[in-house]
Amino acid sequence: MRERQILGFLSIYRLLSLSLARGITLLPFHLHSTRGTASGLELVPRSTNLCQPLDLPGSNGRESDSYGVVFDCVDIYRQPAFDHPLLKNHKLQIPPRSYSKSLITHFGLQESCPDGTVLIRRTLKEDLLRARAFRGPLKPQKDQSFTPMSYTSTIPGQHFALLLINSEEGSKVQATGAVLEVYPLNVQQGQSSSAQILLVDDSSNAVSVIQSGWHVDPDHEGDTQTRLVTYWTADDYRKTGCMNMLCRGFVLLSRTTTPGMVLTTGSIPLNMTKVVVGDEVVGYFPKEIISGMSGGTEVQMGGVVYAPPGQKSPPMGNGIQPVHSGNYRAARFTWVAAQGARIANWTVARDVADTNVYDATIME
Template sequence: MRSIIFILLGLLITVHGGSLSRHKILEVERKLKHLRRYSLKTIVSEDGDVIDCIDINKQPAFDHPALKGHKIQMAPTYNSAKEDIPVGTRTARNKNHSRNGKMMNQRGEELSLTVTSQVWQKSGKCPEATIPVRRIRKRELLKAHSVEDYGRKKPSFYHHQNGQVNKNLDSFVQLKNHSKAILFTVGYRYLGGKADLRVCNPYVEKDDEYSTTQVALLTGSYNDFECVQSGWAVNPSVYGDRQTRLFVYWTADGSKKTGCFDLTCPGFIQTNNEIALGAAIYPISIPGGLPYTITIYIYKDPYTNNWWVQYGEKTNIGYWPPELFETICYNAQSVEWGGEVYSSSIGHTPHTATQMGNGQFATVLDFSSAITRMRIHDNSEFLKIPEWVTDYSDEYNCYDVWLMSDYIDDPQFYYGGPGRNPKCP
């Protein structure tokens, strides 16, 4: 048996080009053992995921040195989810796209908005006083450059086009190896951002690339920006497959040394025992089909300065405590809605074929990806539609954007694209 183990380890080292050392393998084993030591129940999902129900007071967040002795806030003290105008009373003037608050296609047919669920929930439930934690697979940790790098985005810097930087845009919008198609707003002290995100399953070409759609709040300079975000992602390097999954992400320094997806590093404190970060969500929207959506709301508790993530209209998943940050713990400078693709092939030929959204360009209205019911919370009492927004695309021939705001009361944002195509070789 021992000889078989050594043979398998040898094959692993050979497959990955000799990059795996005995030290790294032992480090990975220690990490996995550490993560599972407080599991009180295990749920095997039909999609292959394993969910460990972890004691809420022993969750990974408390391995962060700044959170030693942190007392969990089980519920926010304040929630600004009430809107300035009830959604049901909005009546659009363009019946081809919205009628009495309902989504319509260009033929005037009603499209019912349906919230998605998570696959693992079919197989069991975590007890009270525990949180569901998606088990990290050993092979994903072994593929990472290091155990510390696993679950973290690559550091990002300015796009320099002919030596120039677009000074009309906020510094944290333009990122190297990242292609964005977004709508964003600046100019206020932002305490929250919300939207309905249509859930898709874009094609991701390589294992070290990803495609995400999210609500994000940001502040700071281009090389040290702080950010909290949540949405859905297809990210093989973190999740080991190409399923669409719910995620949260944070960083306090532009992803250089801090932050990660979900609970893959200490930081995010989860309070909910029903939602598993990183778990697959279903059903998925397809072009021309029903627009299945998730509602994401990120907002700051004004009394504790915790940044909460709400899933749907009332399910609070957990929060990022202010100890993780220096400036965003007070407020954000910008709110973003839209898609992001990461690839080292962005800006080069051949361009990556990784899709954004559902792979359709934004101008194909009935078939493209959409984000609706975009809201901000500033210093006012209620959530509201942002007064000033800008749409932006890094690579318009690869992934484009279109904001529908004329003749309707509630703007709708379309985004996405196929990546590599005749206009984006």
């Protein structure tokens, strides 16, 4: 008899429907972490527009963090995003400065980039090789019955437990957010574990998605650290988009914080059209690259794990059994919000072998 391993769950509660927001803005959500945690997005580029390694115009010095990752300080107007053909006439959107020096030590850097530059994780040849070999994004498949059992993963070995919030036809979610808790996880080579929030617009054949969170993925990252992750696509993950800065499109604004950076401690708010860590605006997804996306028809948030088929899967959340066992110490998404749309329905979608191992439970 196979030994049961308690792998964890995500408890999702306090669903809120808030007032209409202008444009596509996503409410900040906090990520609470302890040292060595894992969560976020486990997506890698299908794009043919990958950035070239080591060649960064306008670079002004390099920084290494405590984990050996190398960063460059690049002229804000000469960053790779503006090489994207759709951003040729894009006007940089610079918010009021919110730089906090305390963020530097949180993420292992000794000093910030100079004024007029942005921090970018250097893309190495190894990063591109790992990206091209990656297994692909989370794409739950569903049928019209809209029941938890009607969702499956498109990737063998991948399991998920998600809250899905769907808007009524003709109405789009303008903002979404939650508070995520993150804990240390034991994730082995070949495995990954993540927590994420996605805003999806599938009102046309060109499905657009923007997403953010964090993950641990030794095969893709080359280590087991928790990293800030972003992802976008304008065509359902076919040819456009990528994770972090592995292709052109995501516009950087910060001198201290950047996608791909290790996150170790603290309460980290994120905002998805604008990605915000603490009070620092990291960057944003320009509308030009996401087909003028004006909101989302669906919000997805929850946990995703992967292991090669037939092998033991890694923990999800914090590795504690689901709440229906009477244990309320499992990882939680709290203060869940979907704003600016008439909500048609919401449900939990699971692609799991055993809900005593992985599950998501909505708590009123």
